[in-house]
Amino acid sequence: MKKLISLVLFLSSLILVPQVLAQNNSYISIVNPVRGNDFWDLKDQKPETAVLGQIAILEKFNLPATWLIRFDALDNQNITLKLKERPLDEKGLFLEITPTWTTQAKVGYKTSNTWHAAGSAFLTGYEREERIKLIDTAFKSFKDNFGIYPVSVGAWWIDSFSLDYMEKKYGITGALIVADQYSTDNYQIWGQYFGTPYYPSKNNALHPAQTLENKLDIVITQWALRDPVNSYGNGVIESTFSVQANDYTDYHNLGISYFSTLIDAYTNQQFNKFTHIVVGLENSYNWSKYSGEYQRQIETLVKKAGVEKLAIVTLKDFAGWYKFSFPRLSPEQLIITDDPLGSFKKTIWYMNPYYRVGWFYNQDGSVFRDIRQYIDGEEELCLKVRCDSVNFATSATRV
Numbered sequence: 125m126k127k128l129i130s131l132v133l134f135l136s137s138l139i140l141v142p143q144v145l146a147q148n149n150s151y152i153s154i155v156n157p158v159r160g161n162d163f164w165d166l167k168d169q170k171p172e173t174a175v176l177g178q179i180a181i182l183e184k185f186n187l188p189a190t191w192l193i194r195f196d197a198l199d200n201q202n203i204t205l206k207l208k209e210r211p212l213d214e215k216g217l218f219l220e221i222t223p224t225w226t227t228q229a230k231v232g233y234k235t236s237n238t239w240h241a242a243g244s245a246f247l248t249g250y251e252r253e254e255r256i257k258l259i260d261t262a263f264k265s266f267k268d269n270f271g272i273y274p275v276s277v278g279a280w281w282i283d284s285f286s287l288d289y290m291e292k293k294y295g296i297t298g299a300l301i302v303a304d305q306y307s308t309d310n311y312q313i314w315g316q317y318f319g320t321p322y323y324p325s326k327n328n329a330l331h332p333a334q335t336l337e338n339k340l341d342i343v344i345t346q347w348a349l350r351d352p353v354n355s356y357g358n359g360v361i362e363s364t365f366s367v368q369a370n371d372y373t374d375y376h377n378l379g380i381s382y383f384s385t386l387i388d389a390y391t392n393q394q395f396n397k398f399t400h401i402v403v404g405l406e407n408s409y410n411w412s413k414y415s416g417e418y419q420r421q422i423e424t425l426v427k428k429a430g431v432e433k434l435a436i437v438t439l440k441d442f443a444g445w446y447k448f449s450f451p452r453l454s455p456e457q458l459i460i461t462d463d464p465l466g467s468f469k470k471t472i473w474y475m476n477p478y479y480r481v482g483w484f485y486n487q488d489g490s491v492f493r494d495i496r497q498y499i500d501g502e503e504e505l506c507l508k509v510r511c512d513s514v515n516f517a518t519s520a521t522r523v
Contacts, residue, residue, distance in 0.1 A: 149435070149445075149449075150391045150398070150434045151435050152387075152401050152425055152434055153190060153345070153442055154182070154187060154422070154425075155189070155192060155300060155347070155402050155439060156175070156189060156190070156192070157192045157404070158175055158197045158203060159171060159197060159218070159406065160195070160197035160200055161224075162239075170202075171200055171203065171408075172200060172203045172206070174405065174411040175206065175407050176202075177418075179206060179210065181422055182422065187422065187426070188437065190214040190215075190216060190438045190440070191207055191213060192218035192276070192277070193207075193266070194217075194218040194219075195228070195261075195262050196224040197218075208270070215274060216274040216278065216439065217266055220245050220280075221258065222239065225258060229257045234510075241311075241513075242281070242311040242511070242512070242513050243513060246279065247282060248511050251510050252508070259286060259289060273294045274294075275297045276299070278301070280309070280311075280313065280347065281311070281313050281514055282299050283507060284325065284326055285507055285508075287299055287329055291340060298442070299342050299343075300345050300346070300402065301316075301346060303318075303319060304316070304350055304356075304363070305348075306357065307359055307363075310513075312517035314516045315480065316332075316344070317344075318352070318475060318480060319349050319352065319473070321344055321442075321454075322454040322475075323343065323453060324339075324340045325339070326339070326340055328507075330516060331498045331499075331504075332454045332475070332476075335453075336452060336453070339453065341447070343442070343447065345400060345439060345442070347404075348366045348371065349367045350365060351386055351389075352389060352459050352473055353461060353464060353465075353469050353471045353484070356471075364376065365464075366386075367383060367403055369405060369414050369418055370405070373417060380417065380424060383420075385464040387425070390459065391432065391434060393459060393460065395458045400442055400446075454476075456474070457474070458474050459473040478498055480494060480495075480496040481496070482494030
């Protein structure tokens, strides 16, 4: 407790430190999740439409990307053949479960009120032996298509049992999960390092490992990176302050200047040894509506890469750099930022393998809104048995 009090006092003093441009390593990964025909509901758009449009934009700037492909999209040759023409791009698996996948794996599909409910779409909706069957089926199909096993996987939540299995059997090096969200999509992914990568614990993928014995040698990165100032809350309105084009345009009528400011909020951090941000768009969104903003995002990243020395890399390459640079445990991370919307508000986020602390200066004054202790060995929800829901926010350990 004395260490925590000292940490709180230290963080309080940091707001007085002038901020300068970071001189450290800053990385951007362009990641595009690819869904297939299962539950497809865009009548005027095919699964390959957005993929082909994204490729056209990326080719203009000669940029690499990571494509996380869902099982039902692996049989779409309009997608896979085109991706094979881009050898510098990384192809990985998007582990979102649908009936096509469960049928091939000879596992019963868990029907919920919506196809994207946690009990249907996440591996945690299935028992351990079913998770193994699903994973083996997906990796086999991927190798049949691309000739190799993927080293990057993603889903809005992946449990530590599945991560451990994929690391040991298939050698994955990185996994993408969704950033903090309290109620969006009716599940809670909450409490991990805020907006930054980390090595997860073998017992809880939201917790950074505290020992080498309890460490999964996998780099966790985050989708829909949140606004450090405005995203903290229990509703969709808060969580949609993010780098996602569909979030900030649809819910807040914001544009590319907000996106640019949010990127700067993460990359201009003088105390961190590195920065990593994921930017992308799912192919299940209306391409005619979002293609313009997607291109503006890519153009913004290219400009920043030229001026601010940002490197645009695949998830695989970033994971390789991270593991080389930090071979033991996750480094501490510190985010100090003014409000990207331009108000008087300020925020400090501090993370290390033992604590996560969020300090806010807002209309309520100086407030510590998030003080969270990571307990080594504490098991995540649904680790050993299936669950219909995942609600990490209401079950998280707080101090």
